[in-house]
Amino acid sequence: MQKTIGYAAYNHNSPLLPFSFERRDPQPTDVQIEILFCGVCHSDIHQVRNEWGNSVFPMVPGHEIVGKVIKTGNEVTRFKPGDSVGVGCLVDSCRVCPDCRENLEQFCNDAVFTYNSPDKHSGGSNYGGYSRQIVVDQDFVLHVSDKLDLAAAAPLLCAGITTYSPLRNWGVGKGDKVGIVGLGGLGHMGIKFARAFGAHVVLFTTTPGKANDARRLGADEVVVSKNIEEVQEHLASFDFILDTVAAPHNLDVYTSLLKRDGTLCLVGVPDHPHPSPAVGNLIFKRRSIAGSLIGGLKETQEMLDFCAENAITSDIEIIPIQQVNEAYERVLKSDVKYRFVIDLASLKQLE
C-alpha cells in the first residue's frame, strides 16, 4: 500500500478538507497515475452532500481525472510511464454481461464508479480524483493526446462523454437541427460536439446574457426559453434535443419543438420530478423522451481522439484545491465558465 493525500468530505455537512489515505500497490494489470488535474462535476457536490442518499464518508470525490503514468503492472501492455492518461466515471465492471460485451460498461449492473463505490481491493469504498495519485486497471484508463491542453481535457472525461455519447447514439450529423438546453459544464460541451458533427445548433437558455458566449462556443442560434414567441418559431423543427438541465422544468416546451420521430434526450436527474410531460406531444409526432448515461470505455476513447483531431476541450477555470469549497458554492450559482478544474500540484505543500 502506498500513502497519498487528497481532499475529502468527512460527513455530509463537512467542507472538503485534507485527507491522508492509501492506494493499493499496482497489480499486474494496473496503471499507477500521478493526477495532474481533476474537474469539478456537479455530481461531486450531490454526493459530498449525500443528496443521493448513498454516500460513504470520508469521501474523496472526482471523476474527471487527467495525469501521467508513473508505474505499470507487469501485464500492462497499453500504457508506459510518462503517458498522458485519463480516468472518467468508471474504474471497473463485470466484463462479461451483454452491456460489457457491447462496450457499454456504464450500464453494467456491477459497474464500479470512480469514487463512493465498493472497492473489491480494499473492501471499503473507493476514492476519486481530488488526490495526488490513483491506481486503475488498464482497461479503464484512457489515452489523452498531448496535443490537448491537459487541464482543459479533464472535463472531457465526464461532461464531454455525457454529451458526446447521446449525440452519437442518436446519429446527429450534417444537416440535422440540434437543440442544446442549458449552457453549463455539459451544455457548452454539447454545443461544441454538435457543431463539430456538422449540425445546426440552437442553444436554449433562461439567461439572455449567455447569448454571445453560446455563439462563440459554436451555437448558430440562441433562444431564450422564457420567451414563448421566440421558442414557438421553432415548433416541430428539431431532429434531436439534448437537455442538460437537471432542475425540474417543463419538458413539453422541448418535445413540441421536435420533428416527427425526434428525440428529447435527458442527461440530468432532477431532485424533484419534472412536471409530467404531455403524452399527446409524443403521440402526435411519434416523438420520444430518452435518457443517456456517460459512455462506455471504447466510446470515451473515441471521444478523446475526436477531441484531439478537432482541437476540442472544455472552457475551464483552474483552481488550487484549497479553493474547492468556494468553487462548489460558485457551481451551485452557475458562476463558472464552464468547468472548474483542480490543479493537483496544489496538494504538494501538504506532503
Place this chain on the structure above:
Amino acid sequence: MQKTIGYAAYNHNSPLLPFSFERRDPQPTDVQIEILFCGVCHSDIHQVRNEWGNSVFPMVPGHEIVGKVIKTGNEVTRFKPGDSVGVGCLVDSCRVCPDCRENLEQFCNDAVFTYNSPDKHSGGSNYGGYSRQIVVDQDFVLHVSDKLDLAAAAPLLCAGITTYSPLRNWGVGKGDKVGIVGLGGLGHMGIKFARAFGAHVVLFTTTPGKANDARRLGADEVVVSKNIEEVQEHLASFDFILDTVAAPHNLDVYTSLLKRDGTLCLVGVPDHPHPSPAVGNLIFKRRSIAGSLIGGLKETQEMLDFCAENAITSDIEIIPIQQVNEAYERVLKSDVKYRFVIDLASLKQLE
C-alpha cells in the same frame, strides 16, 4: 348530393339519435361505399361528449368502417363496385408534406380525420361511419380481403393499425420479449400482432380474471400489474412495451422492465397526466418513452393484408345501432370482449 341516414350526437349531453344528412356526389377520384359495419372506438365517446374540447355538433362518429363499393368516380382505378373496402381514421391529407411523401399521412398537419374534421367539400364538419354510406377519395380507401369476416375486420381500421404500427416501427420480431399493457380493444389486438410477429408476449393487466382470455388470444405470460413481486421478476427484460391504457398510471413500473435501449410506447392520451416518470429509469439504461398514432395508408393496407394472410381479426360483439348508447356505457366499464361493432343494416328500418 345524396340523402343518407345515420346516428348522431346533437350536443355533448345528448344520446346518439337518428340523423338525416347528405353525402356529396362522388367526384372523379371518389369511391362511394355502402357501410356494412362500423366499430365503436373509445375516442368516439370522448368526442361525442366533447371531452377533447373540439367537438362540432351534430356529430356522426365512427372511423372503423367496412363496406362494399357501390359507385366509383371516373378516375378511380383501384376499386370497382362490389369490392370489400375499409375506411379508417383518415379521409384526406395535404399529399405534399414530408410526412405525406413518406406515407405517414397521420402526422400531416392538414390531415382530415373521418369525422368531426373540417370538410372542404361541404364547408362544414364531416360525418363518420355510424351511417348507411360514405364517399371517400380513393387514396384513403383500403382493400379488405373477403377471406376476413367483414364485421370482425372493422376494428382493424383503428384498434388494429394503432397497435400494428408501433410494433412494426420499433422492429418487434422473433426472439423479442414484448409487453402489452391493458387488455381492451387495443390490447387484444396488440397481443395478436406481437404473437404473429414471433415475439414472446407478456400481457399486463390489473384484472386477474383476464388471464385465461389473454392466453387464448396469444399471450405467453400474464402478469397482474398490481402484484409487485410478480412484476419485478421481469425487471430489465423487455425489448418493447406497448402501453394501451389511457387512464393515468405509474409509467415507472414499465420503464423499469425495459432492457437497455428499450422503448415504452404509449398510444393513449390520458385525460389527466400520468405521474411524472422517473428520469433515472431512462438514464440508467438509455430507455425511451415514446408515442405512436394510428398508421399511414400504406401501412394500414399492409396490416390488412397481413391480417388476411394470418387470419387475424378483432374479437367483437355485434350490435344494432339502436343499442349504441348502451354499448357506450359498457365500453366505459370495460364490459366488452373486445370491441363493439355496429351492424349498419339495422339502419334500414329508418329509411
